[in-house]
Amino acid sequence: MTNKTVNFSTRAPKGMDKDKTKAETQKILKKLDELQNVLYAQAKYSVLIVMQGLDAAGKDGAIKNIFTGVNPQGCSVKPFKAPTKEELSYDFLWRIHKHVPAKGMIQIFNRSHYEDVLVPRVEKWIDIKEVQRRFEAINNFEQLLQRHNNTIIIKFFLNISKEKQQEKFKERLTDPAKKWKYNADDQKAADNYDQYLNAYKDLIKVCSPDIPWTIVPSDQNWYKEHLIAKTIVETLKKLKMKYPDVVK
Numbered sequence: 534m535t536n537k538t539v540n541f542s543t544r545a546p547k548g549m550d551k552d553k554t555k556a557e558t559q560k561i562l563k564k565l566d567e568l569q570n571v572l573y574a575q576a577k578y579s580v581l582i583v584m585q586g587l588d589a590a591g592k593d594g595a596i597k598n599i600f601t602g603v604n605p606q607g608c609s610v611k612p613f614k615a616p617t618k619e620e621l622s623y624d625f626l627w628r629i630h631k632h633v634p635a636k637g638m639i640q641i642f643n644r645s646h647y648e649d650v651l652v653p654r655v656e657k658w659i660d661i662k663e664v665q666r667r668f669e670a671i672n673n674f675e676q677l678l679q680r681h682n683n684t685i686i687i688k689f690f691l692n693i694s695k696e697k698q699q700e701k702f703k704e705r706l707t708d709p710a711k712k713w714k715y716n717a718d719d720q721k722a723a724d725n726y727d728q729y730l731n732a733y734k735d736l737i738k739v740c741s742p743d744i745p746w747t748i749v750p751s752d753q754n755w756y757k758e759h760l761i762a763k764t765i766v767e768t769l770k771k772l773k774m775k776y777p778d779v780v781k
Contacts, residue, residue, distance in 0.1 A: 541690075541692045541730075541748050541750075542692070542748070542750045543692050543693055543694040543697065543750045543751060543752045544694075544750050544752050544753060544756070545750060545753050545755075545756035549756065551753075551755050551756075554755055554756060554759050555755050555759070557759065558755070558758055558759040558762055558763075561759070561762045561763055561766050562599065562602055562762055563602075564766050565599070565602070565603065565762060565765060565766050565769075566602050566603055566604075568766060568769040568770065568774070569603045569604060569607055569608065569639060569769075570604060570607075571774040571775065571776055572607065572637060572639070572769065572772075572774060573604060573606065573607035573637045573638070574637075574776050574777060575637065575774050575775065575776065575777055576636045576637035576777075577636060577637075577683060577774070578636065578637075578683045578684070578685055578772055578774070579633075579634035579635055579636050579637065579638050579639075579640070579682060579683060579684045579685070580634060580638070580639045580640070580684070580685045580686075580687065580769070581633060581634055581640050581642065581678065581684055581685070581686045581687070582639065582640070582641045582642065582687050582688075582689070582765065583642050583645045583647070583686065583687070583688040583689065584596065584641060584642060584643050584644070584645075584689050584691065585644065585645060585647050585648075585688070585689065585690050585691070585733075586689075586690060586691030586692070586693065586749075586751065587691070587692065587693050587698060587722075587726065587729055587730070587733075588698065588719060588722045588723065589693060589697075589698045589701035589702060589705075589719070590691035590692065590693040590698075590751045591691060591693070591701075591751055591754060591757060592643050592644070592691060593643065593714075594754065595691070595754075595757055595758055595761055596610055596641055596643060598754075598758050599758055599761055599762050599765075600639075600641065603639070607637060607638055607639060608638070608639040608640075608641070609638070609639075609640055609641070610640075610641045610643055611632045611640065611641070611642055611643065612643040612644060613628070613629070613642065613643070613644040613645055613646075613648060614644070616628065624670075625646070625649040625667065625670075626646055626670060626671075626674055629642075629645065629646045629674075630674070633678055633682075633684065634684065636682070636683065646671055646674065647671070647736060647740070649667060650664055650667045650668060650671070650732070650736055650740075651729060651732050651733070651736070654732050655725050655728045655729055655732055664735075668736065668739045668740055671740050671741070672739075672740055672741050675740075675741045675744055676741065679744065685768060685769075685772070686741075686744045687747070687764065687765055687768055688744060688745070688746045688747065689746070689747050689749050689761055689764070690733055690737060690746050690747070690748050690749060691749045691751040691757065692730075692748055692749060692750060692751055693751045693752060694752055695723070695726050697751075697752045698723055698726070699723065702715075702719050702720065702723065705719070747760070747761075747764050749761060
């Protein structure tokens with residue numbers, strides 16, 4: 534597996550106009566609301582949105598701003614933190630499978646099963662053979678959801694630069710509205726920035742190649758939210774969903 538630093542972009546493509554992009558994002562969000570209503574009514578597909586990213590990449594804010602307008606009856610968010618003692622007594626996917634979406638629903642994972650091939654690897658709690666076994670288990674898990682429950686899986690990696698990450702960490706220490714997010718392990722994670730980025734490169738390459746990742750440059754919130762919303766809407770439009778007829 535790789536031992537080189539990954540060079541993913543962290544900023545919007547040159548030439549993109551911020552104001553025009555933000556206006557376009559609002560149109561996309563209205564379309565997302567429409568598509569979610571059809572998804573919920575038809576109840577043929579389920580949608581799993583995986584939000585992964587380096588610390589301080591802005592997963593929380595993106596979820597809040599993109600999904601504020603959708604029907605809460607058909608959408609939920611599950612944040613995954615460090616496993617509890619009970620969760621550690623089962624296989625690593627046990628706590629994940631309980632929260633996959635039912636047909637008609639959008640489920641957002643704020644962090645996910647991929648944490649179990651990131652943190653344990655970087656912290657050297659598991660060896661590379663175990664990482665590879667978990668990659669295989671994840672692929673089988675995602676294929677199960679996709680093939681047997683019509684689950685559409687959309688995976689995002691929010692990529693933030695070292696400089697922007699440090700700026701966000703400083704905000705957590707000075708902004709009263711963000712202090713609650715501060716964790717003593719933040720700087721430790723920042724010190725391992727390159728190792729985490731390398732781990733992401735491996736899992737993006739290996740895990741479910743037919744369920745592609747979208748790499749989201751995340752130094753600028755306006756572009757991050759635009760790309761995520763656009764990707765979701767384009768994916769849902771491909772399903773060609775229709776409202777069901779009246780049942781007689």
